[in-house]
Amino acid sequence: MTTATDTIPRPAIGRTGTDWRGLAFHGVLLLALLFSLLILFTLITDVVMRGLPVLLERGADFLSSPTSRSPARSGVGQGIFGTMMMAAFVAVFAFPVGIMTAIYLEEYAPDTRLTRFINVNIRNLAGVPSVVYGLLGLSIFVLALGGLTGGRSMIAGGLTLAVLVLPIVIITSAEAIRAVPRGLREAGYGIGASRWEVTRLLVLPHAAPGILTGTVLSLSRALGETAPLILAGAVLGGFSTGRRTFVDQVFSDYTVLPVTIFDWARRPQAEFRELTAAAIIVLLLVTLLANAVAIVLRNRYERVS
């Protein structure tokens, strides 16, 4: 009597041969990993080898000096200051607006075609090349609103970056809110809480770690942007802040670390190669710091809830 089991090959329980295809697959995956690591390693080693001597030699002086024509006197001071100001602007302009938009879209907006249309378009905006946001910043914040912002100023650049990361903040916050389990909301409504109370007292605290992670990651993204700020008016080359007050500086010339790197990379003098590498190390450390803060904050919140 033939049964179905007659046609299925059954090897002996003890393994009779090696699984070559499995091993080959495993090997290919390992090679891919090694390749990625190799690239990363090469980049970092190259940068560190070139830039570390400058940092060790000039240390604090390098970190505080402004850009100048002479390599021996140039430093990333203005770049660091500008980058930190950009972080502040993004936090102040993009985070509240982005998070509140996400709350509205997830908790309050009815599920209509319009809402879905808006959601799709926010996702599209997140994919728009950042240089386009630079053009937007130029035409609106620098030119059209020049009277308010002071033209090619720090605040115009900050607003440009804020608009750039806004879709990302909205999307990550919305995902965090959507991940809150339905049972939690139902429990709140079930004892007579209003929508506002459920959102504020139950949903947001539960979504807070995700929202926080999203905002800090969008911040790291903003801090690395170069092209939009070049378009929106960050200064390439040296400039002097003279004796301007802090408030004045907000409305006038500025630069950021990535733009400084771009500027120095184009200069003919050989010494600027090392300076560029040193500046890259500083930028990498800043980005690492921002990401580390995100991870620490997220872990702290997850332990509490």
Add this chain to the structure above:
Amino acid sequence: MQSTLTAPVHPGGEAPGRPAGADTGAGVSGEAGPEPAVDLRDVSVYYGAFRAVKNISFDVPANAITALIGPSGSGKSTLLRAINRMNDLIAGTRFEGELLYHGQNLYAPEVDPVEVRRRIGMVFQKANPFPKSIYDNVAFGPRINGFRGNLDDLVEQSLRRAALWDEVRDKLKQSGLALSGGQQQRLCIARAIAVEPEIILMDEPASALDPRSTLQIEELMAELRTRYTIVIVTHNMQQAARASDYTVFMTMGDDRAGYIVERNRTTEIFTNPRHQLTEDYVSGRFG
């Protein structure tokens, strides 16, 4: 035993359609009783174009336990959730008919569903305590209602009434999620009664629990009945027979809408059902 199944049988064997005033109160055998906690009149609930329950009419006697039983898909949970307007949270649901609470239709446009839910609370199938301490779980409702009295006393009273106080009195600051399943469900009950509702709706509250916890919940329900009115949806017929005073048997019609087959005192439903369908269901022949 009636052979027609075209209309729900009102207690006392009256014709379909509610004669005015004859079915209030305990309703059974036409006795005039105290005002029912909730009175449903010709209620239908739609999800979009689909009618989930149709022509539901019955009253829920106060300070008693009413069980909704029936096979899956008969609309029991939909009906339960309609009583405290939880269906409002699902887009596209529509309510027809009247739901009278102290003479007021809860679905009238001027009624605030949030206020409805403060008076008619709900306990869900899967215990869902807030990710907060046990104390804060129970205190949540009173706090958002602006309770100004002694919160500690209210929390203790609610936990005592939910038969949980002795087990958690020393660990009120611990997370509610650290309790066992049965304890979590009793915490949810404590949370619900902390806002002093009149009616507690329970959607299969013990179906996710072991038999011992289930029994604890049933004993708790018997105690709660003196202060509150309870409506419970249950798949467990033995539970309905054990724990409830009145039973409503629903089933799904050919149009996939749920309707009431029979409604009576629990003892009658289980020992002397009037419909063949009811007898088949309670004796386990289908469902």
